[in-house]
Amino acid sequence: MTAQLTVEALLERGVRRLNETAAAAPRPQLEAELLLAHAMGASRTHVTTHLEQAADPGQARRYHELIERRAAGEPLAYIVGRKEFWSLPLKVGPAVLVPRPETELLVERALALRQEPAGRVADLGTGSGAIALALASERPHWAVAATDISAAALDVARANAAALGLPQVEFLLGNWFEPLGERTFDLVVSNPPYVAADDPAMQDAALKHEPRVALTPGVDPLACLREIVRSAPDRLERNGWLLLEHGADQAAAVALELVARGFSHVRSHRDLAGHERTTEAQWTQGLFRIDPAPRTPMATVRFETTHGPFTIELFPKEAPVSVENFLRYVDEGFFDGTLFHRIVPGFVIQGGGLTADFSNKKTHAPIANEAKNGLKNGRGWLSMARTSDINSATSQFFVNLKDNEFLDHGPRDFGYAVFGRVTEGMETVDKIAKVGTGRRKGHQDAPLEDVLIVSARRADAS
Numbered sequence: 001m002t003a004q005l006t007v008e009a010l011l012e013r014g015v016r017r018l019n020e021t022a023a024a025a026p027r028p029q030l031e032a033e034l035l036l037a038h039a040m041g042a043s044r045t046h047v048t049t050h051l052e053q054a055a056d057p058g059q060a061r062r063y064h065e066l067i068e069r070r071a072a073g074e075p076l077a078y079i080v081g082r083k084e085f086w087s088l089p090l091k092v093g094p095a096v097l098v099p100r101p102e103t104e105l106l107v108e109r110a111l112a113l114r115q116e117p118a119g120r121v122a123d124l125g126t127g128s129g130a131i132a133l134a135l136a137s138e139r140p141h142w143a144v145a146a147t148d149i150s151a152a153a154l155d156v157a158r159a160n161a162a163a164l165g166l167p168q169v170e171f172l173l174g175n176w177f178e179p180l181g182e183r184t185f186d187l188v189v190s191n192p193p194y195v196a197a198d199d200p201a202m203q204d205a206a207l208k209h210e211p212r213v214a215l216t217p218g219v220d221p222l223a224c225l226r227e228i229v230r231s232a233p234d235r236l237e238r239n240g241w242l243l244l245e246h247g248a249d250q251a252a253a254v255a256l257e258l259v260a261r262g263f264s265h266v267r268s269h270r271d272l273a274g275h276e277r278t279t280e281a282q283w284t285q286g287l288f289r290i291d292p293a294p295r296t297p298m299a300t301v302r303f304e305t306t307h308g309p310f311t312i313e314l315f316p317k318e319a320p321v322s323v324e325n326f327l328r329y330v331d332e333g334f335f336d337g338t339l340f341h342r343i344v345p346g347f348v349i350q351g352g353g354l355t356a357d358f359s360n361k362k363t364h365a366p367i368a369n370e371a372k373n374g375l376k377n378g379r380g381w382l383s384m385a386r387t388s389d390i391n392s393a394t395s396q397f398f399v400n401l402k403d404n405e406f407l408d409h410g411p412r413d414f415g416y417a418v419f420g421r422v423t424e425g426m427e428t429v430d431k432i433a434k435v436g437t438g439r440r441k442g443h444q445d446a447p448l449e450d451v452l453i454v455s456a457r458r459a460d461a462s
Helices: 007-019 030-040 044-049 057-071 076-080 103-112 130-138 151-164 221-233 251-261 320-331 427-435
Strands: 080-084 089-090 119-124 142-148 168-171 184-190 236-245 264-270 276-283 300-305 308-314 338-344 348-351 382-386 397-400 416-424 437-440 445-446 452-458
Touching: 007 030, 007 057, 007 308, 030 044, 030 057, 030 076, 057 076, 076 080, 080 445, 089 130, 089 151, 103 130, 103 276, 130 142, 130 151, 142 151, 142 320, 151 168, 184 221, 221 236, 221 251, 251 264, 251 276, 251 416, 251 427, 300 320, 308 320, 308 427, 320 382, 320 416, 320 452, 338 397, 338 427, 416 427
Parallel strands: 119 142, 119 184, 142 168, 184 236
Antiparallel strands: 080 089, 236 276, 264 276, 300 308, 300 452, 308 416, 338 348, 338 445, 338 452, 348 397, 382 397, 382 416, 437 445
């Protein structure tokens, strides 16, 4: 009886069966057509243009088997053995994750951040090789190295590289940076496991077929992301970039890890569904690279505020005038009892000059503006506040709540002098940023409850 069925009748049966399991097959018509094309060894176009053709009994039986596998939740890509990513046809199977469309955002950002024809790139946890091969296809002169802890995954990736004619991609077995030796890179990209082991999403029918080691790091969903962030600076060239894919609700946590590690220009990007899916950060000028030999510690200052503590690190080499000026006020106890008097969520918190009654404290003479020192107004970094007069900064400073590139020195504006960064307690800064604001005693964007600096002391003092 099956031999009497037409292609159209087979498709109708397949769509009906997949409709019974909508969660497993969200696009039943398309998937039914692709599965029938696979069973027939034909193209989808052939299937949809030969609906009246009688189906071969063997192909019909094969099609029903494929439909049942899909109805049970097995990913379509595993059934047909391939998945397109960045317009590249990739072989996939149970040894690797199915490449997702949202991961193409990592490729887009990597290409945008480095447009030079040459470069050294590492793809950590490469799986099918999707990211590494997409980058190599767009930048054939880049030296791309890809690592994975799974030998079976690397077999798939190498097969894809060979099929696509991209032999320049090097695939290495090992965990994250481990197999890369002492090499350094201009770009490091990764789509690591970031789903908590107890997340309900892990019970999804499709995910049950994909390699668990590529999906979850265990109870802590940030474990792999954190490990990569902490290791990356030693593997990045000066001004190199780290690009990470993460969960839709993890952007803020990943950004905090990056800021705490010393990265600059931390920013997240949304995928086509509107989720903050990737976060990138730059290792600027090697300022924070950990040297094997001891070095003179940079000056640090710990603030105690009514909303919690935070610690900052100062950079006397890059901003000698600003740091000397700032430490003078610290040593005099000037900041004690002053307010964070201006809060602009998503921009800055500003303080260091007004008392609790919003009176201006008497300051020393203004200092020269050091905005040309190369440091950037990135999230968690501190700059000297000033008026429209370029050289008007005295005691007031602000903490950037996000990357504020327009505040950097440039042709449009001389800019604001960056002199330090938050190393601990960025959560306190974010807490302050959430205080309600309005007009208060003639000041706009003023907190409606006092946010006081209780004390500011050198943390490196003996």
